[in-house]
Amino acid sequence: MSHVETYPVDGTCVFCRIVAGQLPCFKLCEDDDTIAFMDINPVAPGHALAVAKGHWPTVDVIPGDVLASVARTAQRVARAVGTVLKPEGINLVQSNGPGAAQSVPHLHVHILPRHREDGVLLNWALVAGDRAAVEAVYQRIKAAL
Numbered sequence: 001m002s003h004v005e006t007y008p009v010d011g012t013c014v015f016c017r018i019v020a021g022q023l024p025c026f027k028l029c030e031d032d033d034t035i036a037f038m039d040i041n042p043v044a045p046g047h048a049l050a051v052a053k054g055h056w057p058t059v060d061v062i063p064g065d066v067l068a069s070v071a072r073t074a075q076r077v078a079r080a081v082g083t084v085l086k087p088e089g090i091n092l093v094q095s096n097g098p099g100a101a102q103s104v105p106h107l108h109v110h111i112l113p114r115h116r117e118d119g120v121l122l123n124w125a126l127v128a129g130d131r132a133a134v135e136a137v138y139q140r141i142k143a144a145l
């Protein structure tokens with residue numbers, strides 16, 4: 001079932017504004033309930049996000065079928081990231097609440113390409129990425145979807 005007609009929106013939320021087309025993103029793909037785009041503060045090249053279209057902050061309040069759709073989108077993007085970048089591994093990271101370092105209170109899954117010795121910690125500092133570098137890897141992954 002699609003929630004496209006009924007999902008909650010928070011006009012101050014950066015992800016809701018991306019879903020509404022009010023902010024730009026490097027959009028990888030979307031369906032009725034989800035959208036995927038590049039993280040513009042990437043912890044590694046190819047860092048992407050799978051996001052519910054509705055403003056459900058955390059895993060305990062999102063409808064299960066929408067969470068399942070987010071998981072399918074994360075899987076689709078992870079396959080493309082793996083094909084294009086051939087990382088040694090990929091983490092899917094989904095955080096709930098400030099104690100888990102959730103930076104945007106709108107449910108999302110990070111798709112993180114990983115390499116041994118990359119030094120990435122699961123609670124990383126937000127550092128603005130180089131937009132041209134984000135766009136370059138975005139084009140490659142999008143083409144693989």
Ligand SMILES: [Zn+2]
Binds near residue numbers: 014055105
């Ligand atoms: Zn939101």
